[in-house]
Amino acid sequence: MRTAYRTRAQAEILDFLKASSGKHFTAAEIWDHFSKEDHPIGTATVYRQLEKFVEDGIVRKYVLGPGECACYAYAEDLGCATHFHCKCERCGRLIHLDCDELQEIRAHLKEHHGFAWDTGKTVFYGICDRCQEGTERKNNEQREGI
Amino acid sequence: MRTAYRTRAQAEILDFLKASSGKHFTAAEIWDHFSKEDHPIGTATVYRQLEKFVEDGIVRKYVLGPGECACYAYAEDLGCATHFHCKCERCGRLIHLDCDELQEIRAHLKEHHGFAWDTGKTVFYGICDRCQEGTERKNNEQREGI
DNA sequence: TTGCGTGCAAAGGTTTTGCATGGCA
DNA sequence: TGCCATGCAAAACCTTTGCACGCAA
Numbered sequence: 001m002r003t004a005y006r007t008r009a010q011a012e013i014l015d016f017l018k019a020s021s022g023k024h025f026t027a028a029e030i031w032d033h034f035s036k037e038d039h040p041i042g043t044a045t046v047y048r049q050l051e052k053f054v055e056d057g058i059v060r061k062y063v064l065g066p067g068e069c070a071c072y073a074y075a076e077d078l079g080c081a082t083h084f085h086c087k088c089e090r091c092g093r094l095i096h097l098d099c100d101e102l103q104e105i106r107a108h109l110k111e112h113h114g115f116a117w118d119t120g121k122t123v124f125y126g127i128c129d130r131c132q133e134g135t136e137r138k139n140n141e142q143r144e145g146i
Numbered sequence: 147m148r149t150a151y152r153t154r155a156q157a158e159i160l161d162f163l164k165a166s167s168g169k170h171f172t173a174a175e176i177w178d179h180f181s182k183e184d185h186p187i188g189t190a191t192v193y194r195q196l197e198k199f200v201e202d203g204i205v206r207k208y209v210l211g212p213g214e215c216a217c218y219a220y221a222e223d224l225g226c227a228t229h230f231h232c233k234c235e236r237c238g239r240l241i242h243l244d245c246d247e248l249q250e251i252r253a254h255l256k257e258h259h260g261f262a263w264d265t266g267k268t269v270f271y272g273i274c275d276r277c278q279e280g281t282e283r284k285n286n287e288q289r290e291g292i
Numbered sequence: 293t294t295g296c297g298t299g300c301a302a303a304g305g306t307t308t309t310g311c312a313t314g315g316c317a
Numbered sequence: 318t319g320c321c322a323t324g325c326a327a328a329a330c331c332t333t334t335g336c337a338c339g340c341a342a
Contacts, residue, residue, distance in 0.1 A: 151322065153315075302334085
């Protein structure tokens with residue numbers, strides 16, 4: 001841990017993310033969660049702690065769009081090295097795909113283009129299977145745990 | 147064209163993007179460009195027109211990061227179907243890679259996961275070749291035409 | 293005691309929206 | 318004439334920053 005001090009907010013935020021490992025949360029959702037607790041945590045603290053977690057590699061940060069807020073997820077158990085993250089532009093769903101082919105792409109990018117791809121941070125944009133079938137969701141802000 | 151009326155602002159913004167086809171611009175850069183012209187165009191108009199262009203598929207929109215503004219580029223000549231867009235997290239460079247392998251990834255995503263990937267809108271995050279070699283650029287906001 | 297972490301509030305930047313006006317068809 | 322597009326300003330939004338206080342070591 002890069003942090004100098006061990007504080008309550010730090011532990012609580014990390015515990016919250018760890019307890020829901022495999023799911024993504026926005027900074028607002030995390031802040032909202034603790035605002036109902038006995039010990040509310042300020043937005044600034046949430047952002048500052050998340051920033052440190054991301055630096056440490058404990059938490060992953062996903063950029064979904066301009067204006068849209070970033071998502072954060074506990075990183076340790078996700079095995080994001082073998083994950084695709086796909087964002088449906090129609091229903092807004094964030095889909096999590098396990099796929100070995102990802103490793104080949106990464107190897108190709110590294111060997112042929114010299115680019116060290118951070119798969120955990122990359123989001124693929126497109127249209128999901130459900131929306132292609134015409135059973136598209138109208139809830140544009142849907143986001144499922146991945 | 148989906149737009150009902152053909153207006154001056156519409157034509158000028160599209161001409162500007164078309165004239166620099168292959169390069170990316172932020173909304174602010176576009177607005178800034180016209181603010182020096184005889185006929186300034188308001189920010190709201192820039193955003194509204196860009197939104198329509200993106201809907202029509204004439205212009206592509208790239209999400210580079212939270213807080214960072216979105217980039218827009220004329221789409222017709224880019225051939226983005228065969229492009230990787232890679233963003234270096236260290237020097238901030240936006241790299242454009244031609245690569246046939248992309249088609250295979252897209253086919254795989256479609257066949258095995260039912261996901262219709264919009265390659266033109268997706269940005270791969272990672273570390274570029276130059277930064278890995280230690281010749282990293284200090285200019286964190288560098289962005290090259292792709 | 294030292295200095296990092298916290299909370300609150302304010303600022304920052306990008307994007308969106310309301311409303312009256314102007315321009316296209 | 319009818320309706321869309323525009324411009325200006327204000328709002329909304331997420332995120333960052335300043336500053337004084339609290340708390341960990």
